[in-house]
Amino acid sequence: MGDEQKILVVDDRPENLLVLRQELRDLEAQVIEASGGEEALALTLEHDFAVAILDVVMPGMNGFELAELLRGDDATRRIPIIFLTASLQEESDVFQGYLSGAVDVLTKPFSPEVLRAKVGVFLELDSYRRQLQDHRDHLEVLVAQRTRSLEDRVREIECLNQVWKAVDDTGTVA
Numbered sequence: 001m002g003d004e005q006k007i008l009v010v011d012d013r014p015e016n017l018l019v020l021r022q023e024l025r026d027l028e029a030q031v032i033e034a035s036g037g038e039e040a041l042a043l044t045l046e047h048d049f050a051v052a053i054l055d056v057v058m059p060g061m062n063g064f065e066l067a068e069l070l071r072g073d074d075a076t077r078r079i080p081i082i083f084l085t086a087s088l089q090e091e092s093d094v095f096q097g098y099l100s101g102a103v104d105v106l107t108k109p110f111s112p113e114v115l116r117a118k119v120g121v122f123l124e125l126d127s128y129r130r131q132l133q134d135h136r137d138h139l140e141v142l143v144a145q146r147t148r149s150l151e152d153r154v155r156e157i158e159c160l161n162q163v164w165k166a167v168d169d170t171g172t173v174a
Contacts, residue, residue: 003048004028004029004030005028005029005030005050005123005126005127006029006030006031006032006047006048006049006050007024007027007029007030007031007032007049007050007051007052007053007119007123008032008034008040008043008044008047008049008051008052008053008079009021009024009031009032009033009034009052009053010033010034010035010036010037010039010040010052010053010054010055010058010063010066011033011035011054011055011058011084012035012036012055012058012059013055014035016055017033017035020033020053020084021033023112023115023116024115024116024119026116027116027119027120027123028123029050029119029123032047032049036058036059036060036061037058037060037061037062037063037065037066037069038060038061040052040054040066041066041069041070044070044073044075044076044079049076049079050079050080050122050123050125050126050127051079051080051081051082051119051122051123051126052070052079052080052081052082053081053082053083053084053115053119054066054067054081054082054083054084054102055083055084055085056083056085056097057085063083063085063097063100064096064097064100065100067081067083067097067100067101067102068100068101070101071100071101078129080103080104080122080125081101081102081103081104082102082103082104082105082106082115082118082119082122083097083102083104083105083106084106084107084108084110084115085105085106085107085108086107086108103122104118106118
């Protein structure tokens with residue numbers, strides 16, 4: 001698996017990024033921060049994220065728009081998104097978060113233990129996904145090797161079959 005798992009944290013307020021960095025420091029993953037949606041999208045071109053924690057209210061691209069863009073791209077659509085915000089208080093707002101692609105919505109103030117537990121679950125799922133990918137890659141190599149071996153064997157059999165036909169037709173080896 002090699003690569004360290006990565007958590008994307010997006011918030012336009014530096015103090016919120018600091019708090020999240022502190023709360024997530026004990027998890028065995030690298031926390032990568034972005035101060036806005038455009039920066040976050042650029043980071044997804046450079047990194048494979050196990051989970052993303054997004055603020056909703058940000059200047060420029062808001063969290064909902066960012067989530068929709070992430071969901072619309074094959075390379076990032078599998079990243080689980082957690083919205084962490086003080087702005088989603090109404091049920092319809094929370095529902096909008098889920099519609100835009102979130103797997104969870106937490107409101108501030110939040111329980112650090114709950115956030116760590118949720119992020120931990122997504123890190124574990126990402127670990128399983130990576131292991132499955134490694135196994136799939138290994139199986140593909142084995143299948144390719146076996147296919148080449150079988151193709152070689154088929155050529156040998158075809159050659160022997162031609163020799164057999166030649167012997168059978170003439171009664172002697174040609």
